[in-house]
Amino acid sequence: MDYVFLIAGSLMIITCFYFIISPFFSASEEQPAGKAETDERLTLEQVYSAVNELEMDFLMKKITHEDFEKLKEQYQLLAAELLKEETKHKKLKHPHAAVGKTKKAADEAEAEILRELKKLRNQKG
Amino acid sequence: MYLIGNIAIYLGVVISLYGIIANIIGMKRKSSKWLESGRGAVLSLAFISSIASFMLLYILGTSQFQYKYVASYTNESLPMVYKLTAFWAGNAGSLLLWAFLLALYAAMVVFSKEKKNPMMPYVSSILMVNILFFFTVMALNANPFEMTDRIPADGKGLNPMLQNPGMILHPVTLYMGYVGLAVPFAFGIAALILKKMDSEWIKLTRRWTLLAWLFLTLGNVIGGWWAYLELGWGGYWAWDPVENASFLPWLTVSAFLHSVMIQERKNMLKTWNVSLIILSYILTLFGTFLVRSGILTSVHAFGDSNLGTYFLVFMAFMMLFSLYIVMTRYGLIKKDSSPIEAYFSKESSFLLNNLILVAAAFAVFWGTMYPLISETFTGTKVNVGAPYFNKVMAPILLALIVLMGICPLIAWQKAVFEKFMKNTLWPLAMGVVTAIILFAAGIDGIYAVVGLSATSFMLGTHLLEFARGISARRKATKENVLKAAFKLTMKNQRRYGGYIVHIGIALIAVGVIASHSYSTEVLKTVVAGNSITIGEYSLKFNELTEHTKNGNGIVVADIDVTYKGKDIGKIKPEKIFYETWPEPSTEVAIKTNWSQDLYVVLSSWETKDKVTFMVKVNPFVSWIWAGGIIMVIGTAFALAGGRPTSFRFQKNKGTAQTGR
Numbered sequence: 095m096d097y098v099f100l101i102a103g104s105l106m107i108i109t110c111f112y113f114i115i116s117p118f119f120s121a122s123e124e125q126p127a128g129k130a131e132t133d134e135r136l137t138l139e140q141v142y143s144a145v146n147e148l149e150m151d152f153l154m155k156k157i158t159h160e161d162f163e164k165l166k167e168q169y170q171l172l173a174a175e176l177l178k179e180e181t182k183h184k185k186l187k188h189p190h191a192a193v194g195k196t197k198k199a200a201d202e203a204e205a206e207i208l209r210e211l212k213k214l215r216n217q218k219g
Numbered sequence: 220m221y222l223i224g225n226i227a228i229y230l231g232v233v234i235s236l237y238g239i240i241a242n243i244i245g246m247k248r249k250s251s252k253w254l255e256s257g258r259g260a261v262l263s264l265a266f267i268s269s270i271a272s273f274m275l276l277y278i279l280g281t282s283q284f285q286y287k288y289v290a291s292y293t294n295e296s297l298p299m300v301y302k303l304t305a306f307w308a309g310n311a312g313s314l315l316l317w318a319f320l321l322a323l324y325a326a327m328v329v330f331s332k333e334k335k336n337p338m339m340p341y342v343s344s345i346l347m348v349n350i351l352f353f354f355t356v357m358a359l360n361a362n363p364f365e366m367t368d369r370i371p372a373d374g375k376g377l378n379p380m381l382q383n384p385g386m387i388l389h390p391v392t393l394y395m396g397y398v399g400l401a402v403p404f405a406f407g408i409a410a411l412i413l414k415k416m417d418s419e420w421i422k423l424t425r426r427w428t429l430l431a432w433l434f435l436t437l438g439n440v441i442g443g444w445w446a447y448l449e450l451g452w453g454g455y456w457a458w459d460p461v462e463n464a465s466f467l468p469w470l471t472v473s474a475f476l477h478s479v480m481i482q483e484r485k486n487m488l489k490t491w492n493v494s495l496i497i498l499s500y501i502l503t504l505f506g507t508f509l510v511r512s513g514i515l516t517s518v519h520a521f522g523d524s525n526l527g528t529y530f531l532v533f534m535a536f537m538m539l540f541s542l543y544i545v546m547t548r549y550g551l552i553k554k555d556s557s558p559i560e561a562y563f564s565k566e567s568s569f570l571l572n573n574l575i576l577v578a579a580a581f582a583v584f585w586g587t588m589y590p591l592i593s594e595t596f597t598g599t600k601v602n603v604g605a606p607y608f609n610k611v612m613a614p615i616l617l618a619l620i621v622l623m624g625i626c627p628l629i630a631w632q633k634a635v636f637e638k639f640m641k642n643t644l645w646p647l648a649m650g651v652v653t654a655i656i657l658f659a660a661g662i663d664g665i666y667a668v669v670g671l672s673a674t675s676f677m678l679g680t681h682l683l684e685f686a687r688g689i690s691a692r693r694k695a696t697k698e699n700v701l702k703a704a705f706k707l708t709m710k711n712q713r714r715y716g717g718y719i720v721h722i723g724i725a726l727i728a729v730g731v732i733a734s735h736s737y738s739t740e741v742l743k744t745v746v747a748g749n750s751i752t753i754g755e756y757s758l759k760f761n762e763l764t765e766h767t768k769n770g771n772g773i774v775v776a777d778i779d780v781t782y783k784g785k786d787i788g789k790i791k792p793e794k795i796f797y798e799t800w801p802e803p804s805t806e807v808a809i810k811t812n813w814s815q816d817l818y819v820v821l822s823s824w825e826t827k828d829k830v831t832f833m834v835k836v837n838p839f840v841s842w843i844w845a846g847g848i849i850m851v852i853g854t855a856f857a858l859a860g861g862r863p864t865s866f867r868f869q870k871n872k873g874t875a876q877t878g879r
């Protein structure tokens with residue numbers, strides 16, 4: 095019986111040893127991620143979500159109509175800016191397809207927000 | 220078995236030490252191979268701690284009394300479930316359980332989808348420092364696989380107080396909560412070391428913190444339930460030092476869970492948040508120190524001064540290390556943090572809530588430690604009992620309940636005082652109506668009435684929040700009530716999960732206030748055939764019988780109970796005389812309905828026809844357990860969903876910071 099425990103104990107040590115040394119025998123040395131900064135840029139989804147919550151606050155009578163309109167306008171402007179940026183990126187990638195889109199960005203923002211709000215309300219979670 | 224168990228313990232020390240070194244080398248040389256090897260060390264630790272835990276369960280289950288731990292906490296006749304749960308009955312087993320959970324959590328963290336995150340080697344190293352500590356203490360002082368000099372014929376058996384279903388779950392849930400807090404602590408420190416002042420660490424550990432808080436809640440509620448059933452004094456919370464030790468981190472983590480929302484949304488309170496998580500983690504070590512050291516008298520303490528010293532040294536080390544990291548990064552945190560913009564705002568109400576929770580933690584800490592402090596300075600140990608805690612904590616918890624009723628009514632964006640006052644009207648009316656009804660019903664005790672009215676106000680706020688939310692959604696989407704309610708809660712699980720938790724707290728508050736203020740008690744000696752009357756209950760004592768079960772002598776009193784003149788059956792309080800334990804244990808008999816508990820204890824007897832009973836009627840105690848269950852459901856609901864909070868406009872920062 096002692097032999098069984100001896101073998102089991104040795105297997106335990108070998109397994110741990112394997113977990114620890116196996117990376118040194120892997121093919122290539124991957125560069126660790128380093129001190130990469132996290133992406134703290136604002137996304138359109140976040141703006142839509144903020145507008146959604148703002149609208150809920152207004153409908154729940156927690157903020158005044160004036161504040162609601164003012165904040166909503168600010169969010170719309172922000173969304174327009176983000177849409178513009180997005181279009182610029184697309185234009186750089188596909189110059190022909192993006193022609194004319196930039197000037198429409200501001201007009202599209204409000205329609206886009208409304209669409210996204212509807213989507214947000216209907217989605218789960 | 221002895222060999223495998225000991226190999227696991229010593230290997231634990233070596234591997235955790237290696238893992239820390241591998242991570243340090245990996246970070247210095249920027250070598251993924253070394254970092255990968257460090258990850259392998261974590262996996263090995265999870266592997267060996269699982270084997271050691273399985274071995275301990277096996278030797279406990281098969282009653283191998285050649286092991287000191289098995290002989291000290293079990294005996295042949297102990298039911299299998301208690302043989303297995305003796306795992307955490309003593310110091311050595313508890314330390315192994317802690318190391319096992321910590322290694323498992325560490326493996327889950329380092330092999331998560333964030334495994335390439337630059338913070339991970341630091342997080343892994345901090346967790347391994349903890350694991351190293353536990354394995355070292357086991358190797359040096361409390362080895363669960365230590366052998367006896369002579370194999371005893373039978374073990375000493377398990378403390379009868381621990382032979383209760385509550386004790387199967389209470390320690391494990393508390394440990395899971397304690398251990399869980401090591402994860403956000405490690406991330407917080409890692410973020411500071413890397414000078415990452417954003418909210419990433421908070422977002423990555425939100426679920427870990429919530430999970431730890433859920434287990435702490437569960438552990439505290441089950442602990443109260445166990446005390447109520449097993450200790451036989453009629454209460455559920457005695458402000459015992461060890462109870463306080465598990466309540467302290469619960470208070471600080473509750474504060475943390477609220478204040479992180481401010482950092483996520485408004486980029487504020489960064490120093491506060493990191494300090495809170497450090498404090499919570501240190502308090503988990505402090506709690507364990509209290510349990511292990513035996514420096515304070517408690518029904519829960521294991522009492523081993525040696526282990527206490529280990530914990531004290533480790534706690535001091537971790538505290539100094541954390542303080543050093545925070546102090547050296549303080550300037551950076553301050554520079555990157557936004558100040559509070561308005562006195563009347565969501566963030567200031569959350570800050571106030573935090574201050575109250577921390578004040579509560581301080582009051583509990585002071586009362587718990589006062590006997591030691593007084594002994595150090597005056598030479599006499601002044602014991603601080605329940606009256607101090609009740610007196611100090613009652614106004615603090617009342618303020619907290621009132622604030623819980625106010626906070627949800629304040630908007631995140633552009634809070635307007637007039638709107639808030641308008642929204643407060645209905646909940647306030649609910650509180651006032653409650654007070655009038657209570658006075659009209661002849662309920663006395665001004666403090667209790669104020670407490671119950673404040674709770675009603677708080678409950679009213681939350682019900683109104685649900686109602687207004689549903690109505691707002693219906694206005695926007697034209698959905699029916701049920702669909703709107705479902706979608707509303709599912710779309711913001713974090714907020715509504717929190718509201719469910721608050722509703723659970725309201726139920727607990729009703730239970731605590733009512734049972735403290737309106738409990739009645741009778742201690743009476745009766746002869747067979749005579750009755751005891753208490754409130755609307757009448758108890759007729761029939762006989763005292765004796766039988767044996769699993770080698771233990773059991774004395775049972777047979778009592779017929781009537782409520783409002785109606786027969787509601789029998790009640791049978793017991794005293795159990797354990798074969799292996801010097802003192803008998805009291806088995807309380809309880810009859811519960813929605814509003815009160817009839818609580819009967821068989822105190823003593825002169826003959827089998829002349830018996831003394833302690834009978835209590837405790838109002839609304841079942842609400843405490845129901846509230847605890849609702850709190851757990853609410854937390855699980857918030858845990859299951861809950862996307863990160865969205866950013867908000869800031870006057871001083873524009874929109875640069877986001878809450879993603």
